Amino acid sequence: MPELNGLGVSPGRAAGPVLHLASPPSLPSPAAVLSAAEERDAVRRAVAIVAAELTRRADAAADPTAAEVLRAQVLMATDEMLADAAFAAIDAGAPAPHALAAVLAEHRAAFEAAGGYLAERVTDLDDLRDRLVAACLGLPMPGVPSPGHPFILAARDLAPADTAGLDPAVVLGLVTAEGGPTSHTAILARTLGIPAVVRCGGIADIPDMSVLSIDGAAGVVVVGVGEDEAAAVNEAEALVRTARASSTGPGRTADGHPVALLANIGSARDLTGDVEGVGLFRTELLYLDHADPPSEQEQVAAYTAVFSALPGRKVVVRTLDAGADKPLPFLRQAPEPNPALGVRGLRVARRDPGVLATQLAAIATAAAACEAEVWVMAPMVATAAEAAEFTAACRAHGLPAAGVMIEVPAAALRAGAILRDADFLSLGTNDLSQYTFAADRMCGDLAELLDPWQPALISLIAACAAAGLEAGKPVGVCGESAADPGFALVLAGLGISSLSMAPRSIPAVREALAAHTLEECRRIAKAALAADTPEAARRALQKTI
Structure with missing residues (x-):
């Protein structure tokens, strides 16, 4: 076969059986514009129809992440800049559907050129284009x-x-x-x-x-x-x-060694009942839909919603992970030739320290009013000096547990130095892979380099875990590799103390850990480290278990 x-x-x-998604509408040959006013009205009607449909879907979506993405699409559709650009194209002689398609094609090209997060959003723009064109032409939505x-x-x-x-x-x-x-x-x-x-x-x-x-x-x-x-x-x-579905309880190996199984979330709506805590609270979702920075009070409310739902449990808050590849209007950043290597994550605080200061103050206020065990970490840390500066800022705001994400190879290589000030490390293996192998996460031709079983990545993880064991401080993994049951055994064997993933992935990882002792996990990790290729590492896992 x-x-x-x-x-x-x-x-x-x-x-x-496989079924393919319905084809998007085709643009007819452009007709002469007889009334610019009528074409503008057609744009307005199309925007209203599409915004209403997307809002309906967002309200009906059972998954909160899906609802958030749809509402972001509504903001794109109703952005006055989109309508103004379409009106300008109409004034230049383009019918409404062609004007909308042309404007969104320009936006798409800009998103692709920006790379990173924006490049991942081109599908959202394509869908918006298809829906607006269909609405203009009176066709069913794809x-x-x-x-x-x-x-x-x-x-x-x-x-x-x-x-x-x-x-x-x-x-x-x-x-x-x-x-x-x-x-x-x-x-x-x-x-x-x-x-x-x-x-x-x-x-x-x-x-x-x-x-x-x-x-x-x-x-x-x-x-x-x-x-x-x-x-x-x-x-x-x-x-x-x-x-x-019947699997419950904390993460442990067969001989009782604890490996905390935590959830990755974007808001309180992502929480499920059976989690030991949160290993990655992505706070940027609070910022992405704002033309102006969210106020301290808005942030306090969002953080409190999560903290109050997890009394006595750990919640690791990642500070704003935005920048050139996740542009926010209020940051007023100039275009960069390579956004993935630009001013993003903690680096934003160099230009606008007030954004980080307000966020830390809001986290501290919410933490003080709740019983959750709140930890805070910064993304895109590259040096021990950056880690020291961030942890000092956290402590100045009364936040006792301050750590950093390891996404840059330089930080992984100097994990011991970083842990002199930081209280913990959390490895974001998606970005760590990207930077280690110089392979864009969205480039399908390089997908094999983004395999978490790559020996070079495993070596960097091992170095961080060893630094944590030597310092007596926890090291977790919050990248997608944590959700792979087999790779979770490698991580446990290396000395990783917590794994954070999508909540639905937790039961499979829990079962894998429960079926192996810590010593077995160590043998598996040793075999994976000795392999020369991802395929050999996987084969070593099968032979070891």
């Missing part, structure tokens, strides 16, 4: 098929409006030709627990209703499986999910 390979971004297996039976959804890529209403009981799996491990498709698939493979180039050529099986961990798509085999895959996956 033919086998396609992509990048596995949401673990699990599924099998069933969307997900509804065949009346379970299926695997295939597409070039998926927009937030497509994924927001997905029912995991109907959409068994996702396969896209584009996307990456940090795209919203990947994030939402993991949040919903739907197996997903992205960067699978051959999927566009597979006819509708072909029966596929997909492995969202290995990134493998098999075409043409039989009905009996498909049923067996789904039955086995259902048994696994049922077993994991």
Whole structure:
């Protein structure tokens, strides 16, 4: 049977008939503009229709992350700059649908040129363009098929409006030709627990209703499986999910060694009941929808909502992770030639120290009013001096637990020096991979370099873990690698003390740890460190267990 390979971004297996996302509307040949006023009204009507539809989907979305992304799309659609640019194109002779398509094409090019976070948002712009054009032309909105039976959804890529209403009981799996491990498709698939493979180039050529099986961990798509085999895959996956649903309790190895299993969240709405705490609270979601910086009072309310829900449990707050690749209007940053290597994360405080000071004050106020164990960490720290300056600022605001994210190889190599001042380290393996291998996280051609099983990455993780053990301070991992049950054994064996991931990923990791002793995990880690390739590291895992 033919086998396609992509990048596995949401673990699990599924099998069933494939259906492709409906094609976007085609622009007709432009007609002469007879009334600029009528074309402007058409733009206004289209914006109103699309904004209302996206708002409806956001309100109905069961997943809070999906709702947030959709509301961000509404802000894009209703931005006065978009309408003004479309009006200018109309005045130059373009009909309404062509004017909107041209303006959004310019925005798309700018997002792609910026790279990083913005490059990951081009699919959102494409979806917005298709919806606005369809509304202008009086056509149905593009969307997900509804065949009346379970299926695997295939597409070039998926927009937030497509994924927001997905029912995991109907959409068994996702396969896209584009996307990456940090795209919203990947994030939402993991949040919903739907197996997903992205960067699978051959999927566009597979006819509708072909029966596929997909492995969202290995990134493998098999075409043409039989009905009996498909049923067996789904039955086995259902048994696994049922077993994991009853899994509870703290993370521990078979001999009782604790490895805390924490959640990655963007707001209080992402919390689930069965978590030991939060290992990554992404505070930038509070900022992304603001034309002006959120007030200290707004921030206190958002942080309090999370802290009050977790009395007695740890919450690790990441300070604002924004900058050139996640531009915020109020930062007023000039364009940079390479945003991934520019002023982002903690570096923003060099230009605008008030943003960090206000955030630390708000975190401290919220922490003082709640019983959660609040830790604070800074992103994009490169040197021990930066770590010392940040931890001093935290302590000046009365925050006793201050640490840093290790995303830059320079910081990993000097982890011991950083821990002289920092109270803990948290490794963001997504960015650490990107910077270690000089491989953009969104470049599918370099996906193999972003594999967490790469020996060089494992070596950097090991160096950080060793520095933590020597200093007697905790070192955690909050990158997507933490959600891989097999790799979690490697991390535990290296001495990592906590793993933070999407809440739905926790049961599988909990079970993997519970099935192995700490000494077994150490043997697995030693074998992975000795391997020369990711494939050899995985084989070493299989041989060791």
